[in-house]
Amino acid sequence: MSESVVLRTIGGMLIPYILVYGLYVQMHGEIGPGGGFQAGVLVAAAFILHSLLFGPTGTMRLLPRWFIDLSMSLGVLLYIGTGVVCLLQGGYFLEYSVLDRTDPAAAEALGITLVEAGVGLTVASVILTIVRKVQGVSP
Amino acid sequence: MLSFLSPWAPHFPILLVLLPLLGAVLSPLIGRGDRGWAWAVMTMGATTVVAMALLLRIREVGAVSYPLGGWQAPFGIELYVDLLSAMIALVVAAVGWVVTIYARASIRVEIPGDRLGAFWAVWLLAITGLLGILISGDAFNVYVLLEISSLTIYGLIAMGRSRDRKALVSAFNYLILGSIGAAFILIAIGLLYAQTGTLNMADLRSRLLEGGSEATVNTARAFLLAGLGLKMALFPLHFWMPAAYSTAPSAVAGLLSATATKVGIYMAMRFLYSVFPTDQGALTGANAWVLCACAGGAILFGSASAARQPSLSLLLAYSSVAQVGYIVLGLAVGQIDAMTGSILHIVFHALMKGGLFLCAGIIIYRLGGNEFHRLAGLGRRMPWTSAAIVVGGLGMIGIPGTAGFISKLHLLKGLFVAGQPLLAMLVLVGSVLAAVYTWRFVEVAYLKPVADEDSVPVDEPPGMLWPVWLLIGSSVLFGLHPAPVVKLATEAAQALLGAAG
Helix, strand or coil: CCCCHHHHHHHHHHHHHHHHHHHHHHHHCCCCCCCHHHHHHHHHHHHHHHHHHHCHHHHHHHCCHHHHHHHHHHHHHHHHHHHHHHHHCCCCCCCHHHHCCCCHHHHHHHHHHHHHHHHHHHHHHHHHHHHHHHHCCCC | CCHHHHHHHHHHHHHHHHHHHHHHHHHHHHCCHHHHHHHHHHHHHHHHHHHHHHHHHHHHHCCEEEEHHHCCCCCCCEEEECHHHHHHHHHHHHHHHHHHHHHHHHHHHHCCHHHHHHHHHHHHHHHHHHHHHHHECEHHHHHHHHHHHHHHHHHHHHHHHHCCCHHHHHHHHHHHHHHHHHHHHHHHHHHHHHHHCCCEHHHHHHHHHCCCCHHHHHHHHHHHHHHHHHHCCCCCCCCHHHHHHHHCCHHHHHHHHHHHHHHHHHHHHHHHHHHCCCECCECCHHHHHHHHHHHHHHHHHHHHHHCCCCEHHHHHHHHHHHHHHHHHHHHHHCCHHHHHHHHHHHHHHHHHHHHHHHHHHHHHHHHCCCEHHHHCCHHHHCHHHHHHHHHHHHHHHCCCCCHHHHHHHHHHHHHHHCCCHHHHHHHHHHHHHHHHHHHHHHHHHHHCCCCCHHHCCCCCCHHHHHHHHHHHHHHHHHHHCCHHHHHHHHHHHHHHHHHHC
16 A cells, blocks of 8 residues: 555546556457457556555455456356357357347357457456455455 | 257257356355355266267267357367267266265365365366367367366365375476476477468368478477376376375365376377378387387386385375376377277276275275375275275276276287287286285285274265265276277277378
């Protein structure tokens, strides 16, 4: 936890921008450089900065352990779930185009967006978990 | 049989990985303790049913291919399952199921309390990775899945720390060596990719057959064999294995001995015969020679070391070193009967050694350890467990009527047909040494008096005993009625060698 007012003020101002940039990389990854993994790292970095500035326990209050554990599982579930819906629609696993047979291109976009969202969620929460382990904060 | 699954039939390959993965992801949400256990048992049960259905389907329609995301091979990622992979997948799933059932009581005392929440997730992820390797038709995906299973297995072994602090050291050693092995495998795959520009196994093969730099291919094969040798604990790269298996939680040791090294051997079979060009279906020159030498060393060294170990777990682990030797011997000779023997031994050894490690676990559960000085008079104290160990030991020797006899018979026949009587002698010497180490247990358990008469008999938990007898009993059953499995293994060996020829 930083005692410096300058660091805490400037850092606090940066965090929202890092989060927005993370979201940009997340949403943009489908058609440009980026994607769920990179976005997850960026989002996690925002919270790591928060924990450096305001102390790990403060971040823990913001994102409690049960929430992180849940989103770790939910991310993978979102990924698998998208694939399984493709199965149920009569396609192969992760064959997004069957999600909407009238507009396969839009279905591809939807599928990859969902899958990448799952990746982002899991990566962000796994990185936060590892950092918390290193910081030695237990719930 | 299993016809209710037929609407799902085209999707069996992916379901085989999806089910345990889904189980792993959901298990932290289900909860710890008995609820987590029940969830893992259900997951593994469903996985085993799918593996069974997949094997039956492949017997009907032949090898199946599954394009992930609908992208056709060689551009997309392909799952490819033939008789060999389906057989081993069924063994992994079924033994995994039985060991999961067994693990309920033993992990409660052997796993540190703060790790119980994650245990079933890691356990199911390890099985996911192993099953994934078996069904993948893409060389790079094999590597990724190998890493998934390896990383989770390091974690599972380290969880043995509350019983034996050395588990941390052995898990760390395995981590280092396993990572070196994985790096070698990745280098091999990278060289193949540089040579051919493809990662799909079938495509790799056809492009390698077209020719190209022989030096690159040979280097790739050497890296691959060294890496896989580490992963499957082939002598002289076995030294991580006895420490890891004897300090891991006993259920984990049972699972690993039955599945993890077997999957490494499967990868060797798949790559050597289905990817690399071979000369008329057989390995030639230095490859065959090196593999035979390693296998021979494994049989002699493993069996001889097993007879000198201070505890039952270590004895079983060194015996596994020797058994890997038998399997690799058949694989290296590449003759059809020898290959059948190898495949049979993968199946039978998984049943027998899995059961034996679980017996060692029951003894740890009741007596706190299984060093030989604690086992005096065990035949009277724990009659059912001791009997299971003796039956399993007879299978290790290869006494007629046990499954071990069937696989060794095929192996010996293949070695003689291939004109290798010296190697056949080696197998026989190994069997004699197996008799020595099995006798060691019999002597301690049945001929020595019980040290403390008050301790007779010890209660044997039935929830742990019946999974043991399920594994050991099925190995005896296969020993008495081998025909169906032998037929499957012969067909699998033919497919493997035929594709190579």
